[in-house]
Amino acid sequence: xxxxxxxxxxxxxTRRRNVSALALRPTGQSRWFxxxxxxxxxxxxxxxxxxxxxxxxxxxxxxxxxxxYGLFGLxxxxxxxRCEAPLWVYGPEGLGxxxxxxxxxxxxxxxxxxxxxxxxxxxxxxxxGLRVSTLPLSHxxxxxxxxxxxxRRPGRFDPERARGLGIPEGPLFGRLQQGHSVRLPDGRTxxxxxxxxxxxxxxxxxxxxxxDQPGRFEPWGPLDGLVHEATYTQEDFDRLExxxxxxxxxxxxxxxxxxxxxxxxxxxxxxxxxSPEREQELVEEIRSHFHGTVTLAYDGLRIEI
Amino acid sequence: xxxxxxxxxxxxxTRRRNVSALALRPTGQSRWFxxxxxxxxxxxxxxxxxxxxxxxxxxxxxxxxxxxYGLFGLxxxxxxxRCEAPLWVYGPEGLGxxxxxxxxxxxxxxxxxxxxxxxxxxxxxxxxGLRVSTLPLSHxxxxxxxxxxxxRRPGRFDPERARGLGIPEGPLFGRLQQGHSVRLPDGRTxxxxxxxxxxxxxxxxxxxxxxDQPGRFEPWGPLDGLVHEATYTQEDFDRLExxxxxxxxxxxxxxxxxxxxxxxxxxxxxxxxxSPEREQELVEEIRSHFHGTVTLAYDGLRIEI
Numbered sequence: 171x172x173x174x175x176x177x178x179x180x181x182x183x184t185r186r187r188n189v190s191a192l193a194l195r196p197t198g199q200s201r202w203f204x205x206x207x208x209x210x211x212x213x214x215x216x217x218x219x220x221x222x223x224x225x226x227x228x229x230x231x232x233x234x235x236x237x238x239y240g241l242f243g244l245x246x247x248x249x250x251x252r253c254e255a256p257l258w259v260y261g262p263e264g265l266g267x268x269x270x271x272x273x274x275x276x277x278x279x280x281x282x283x284x285x286x287x288x289x290x291x292x293x294x295x296x297x298x299g300l301r302v303s304t305l306p307l308s309h310x311x312x313x314x315x316x317x318x319x320x321x322r323r324p325g326r327f328d329p330e331r332a333r334g335l336g337i338p339e340g341p342l343f344g345r346l347q348q349g350h351s352v353r354l355p356d357g358r359t360x361x362x363x364x365x366x367x368x369x370x371x372x373x374x375x376x377x378x379x380x381x382d383q384p385g386r387f388e389p390w391g392p393l394d395g396l397v398h399e400a401t402y403t404q405e406d407f408d409r410l411e412x413x414x415x416x417x418x419x420x421x422x423x424x425x426x427x428x429x430x431x432x433x434x435x436x437x438x439x440x441x442x443x444x445s446p447e448r449e450q451e452l453v454e455e456i457r458s459h460f461h462g463t464v465t466l467a468y469d470g471l472r473i474e475i
Numbered sequence: 476x477x478x479x480x481x482x483x484x485x486x487x488x489t490r491r492r493n494v495s496a497l498a499l500r501p502t503g504q505s506r507w508f509x510x511x512x513x514x515x516x517x518x519x520x521x522x523x524x525x526x527x528x529x530x531x532x533x534x535x536x537x538x539x540x541x542x543x544y545g546l547f548g549l550x551x552x553x554x555x556x557r558c559e560a561p562l563w564v565y566g567p568e569g570l571g572x573x574x575x576x577x578x579x580x581x582x583x584x585x586x587x588x589x590x591x592x593x594x595x596x597x598x599x600x601x602x603x604g605l606r607v608s609t610l611p612l613s614h615x616x617x618x619x620x621x622x623x624x625x626x627r628r629p630g631r632f633d634p635e636r637a638r639g640l641g642i643p644e645g646p647l648f649g650r651l652q653q654g655h656s657v658r659l660p661d662g663r664t665x666x667x668x669x670x671x672x673x674x675x676x677x678x679x680x681x682x683x684x685x686x687d688q689p690g691r692f693e694p695w696g697p698l699d700g701l702v703h704e705a706t707y708t709q710e711d712f713d714r715l716e717x718x719x720x721x722x723x724x725x726x727x728x729x730x731x732x733x734x735x736x737x738x739x740x741x742x743x744x745x746x747x748x749x750s751p752e753r754e755q756e757l758v759e760e761i762r763s764h765f766h767g768t769v770t771l772a773y774d775g776l777r778i779e780i
Binding site for chain 2 (some may be wrong): 182184209212216217233238251264265268275311426
């Protein structure tokens with residue numbers, strides 16, 4: 171799976187980071203999915219290689235403005251570009267009502283079917299080759315995480331075994347890799363199972379909304395990738411007069427170690443860390459508790475999991 | 476008055492132009508006003524010398540998304556930056572209801588008083604040193620123009636007359652220019668009226684929302700500045716299968732000539748003109764009917780009227 175970070179700031183945009191949005195594209199495909207849609211997400215898409223025409227599903231983690239105010243304009247632009255492919259938008263209760271109010275007041279009509287699906291708890295959404303499971307998180311308002319699992323992938327082709335069976339190198343190798351049985355020049359038939367390893371599990375990546383209990387992902391571990399907020403360092407958070415139920419870098423590191431995360435992608439960075447030096451504080455705090463790969467996400471980052 | 480063009484595209488953002496927004500700042504002041512607030516207007520403000528803390532009033536011409544979808548995020552950010560100065564938002568009926576629905580769903584509370592004032596027809600809004608008159612326009616939905624008039628300005632100081640009265644050049648010149656009477660070394664008193672010309676009328680600038688009848692500004696002529704859409708060339712408009720009640724470059728040129736416009740600022744440019752060559756077609760079409768100054772607005776343009 172490819173992840174494109176379109177916005178990685180918390181609360182307000184800065185000159186370097188826009189508010190939350192993340193694109194996920196299954197490797198080798200052109201269709202893609204969007205997680206959260208802060209204001210100006212469509213502007214970031216315009217600067218990327220992603221096309222609104224191939225956007226199939228949008229998942230909104232929660233209804234705070236920095237995660238959803240870009241949805242109205244994105245829908246309007248997809249419509250004005252005359253994209254007719256249907257679009258599904260999943261999000262907490264209240265999303266549909268807000269969308270309707272905005273569309274009614276601004277007289278927005280769309281040339282595509284818009285399916286707004288309210289999230290109500292633990293659910294599983296089956297997409298072609300992918301399964302998305304929803305996970306209620308802990309924040310000041312209802313917030314969700316999404317676990318995206320690829321279907322099992324075929325096993326690896328073993329060229330040694332194929333040669334051992336006397337199969338001539340060339341087109342027959344390709345046919346077997348694609349799952350077809352082949353007939354050899356000497357009349358024997360070889361089946362894929364004779365030259366392919368066991369099916370491999372698909373990758374599993376989780377994308378979290380705002381959340382102060384990253385441990386909620388433990389039952390889903392191990393995860394190949396986890397995209398989760400690390401809004402503050404522990405020290406800064408402890409000093410805040412008003413606390414908004416976010417995860418600190420320290421808490422995220424501890425949880426990721428327990429979950430078993432392959433690649434941890436920390437995002438939703440408070441504007442106070444808007445310099446390379448301060449960003450480094452967040453990374454080091456995570457690393458002192460977590461021993462896997464850590465990347466502090468930035469706008470424009472593309473990662474393959 | 477200074478005009479800052481923050482967004483000059485019609486309908487959808489392009490890489491070069493964002494959707495509609497225009498800042499107006501009385502010369503020499505830091506307070507300013509915003510006309511329309513398309514998505515990502517706050518991002519454009521972030522890149523400018525304007526501060527959300529000094530934004531006092533917002534005027535929304537009409538409720539199409541490309542003129543208003545940036546309002547939610549701009550309000551939220553002004554609040555998150557803890558700006559406590561009150562803010563007035565003027566706009567067509569339905570604006571308040573839409574804002575309420577979005578604020579309710581996204582649990583947005585603001586640390587400042589937000590006054591949403593519905594526009595109902597011809598109105599006059601008196602601000603300190605400025606008068607804003609509203610003018611209903613002609614579009615597919617209710618749309619307004621705003622005529623901004625400065626209060627009368629003091630006359631010009633005449634240094635020849637001052638010297639003729641025997642006033643020594645220096646601080647006394649400044650006192651007179653500031654409207655104070657002065658006492659000369661020889662005992663005579665000189666009053667400002669003796670050395671200042673007659674009061675000068677303030678500048679008058681009109682800002683239009685989407686509108687297919689630019690002639691509606693004729694009763695307000697002459698205008699020092701007019702910001703008005705020129706969405707298409709006449710030829711392109713005539714070829715459109717579906718027409719959305721916009722003004723062509725030709726129609727704008729003809730109307731501006733009749734109104735008597737000092738500086739015509741054409742904006743709300745269809746994405747089809749997203750090249751210098753195509754933009755030039757719009758300018759030439761306007762110029763073949765209008766003999767004043769014409770500027771095709773672009774994002775980042777700053778003009779003093």
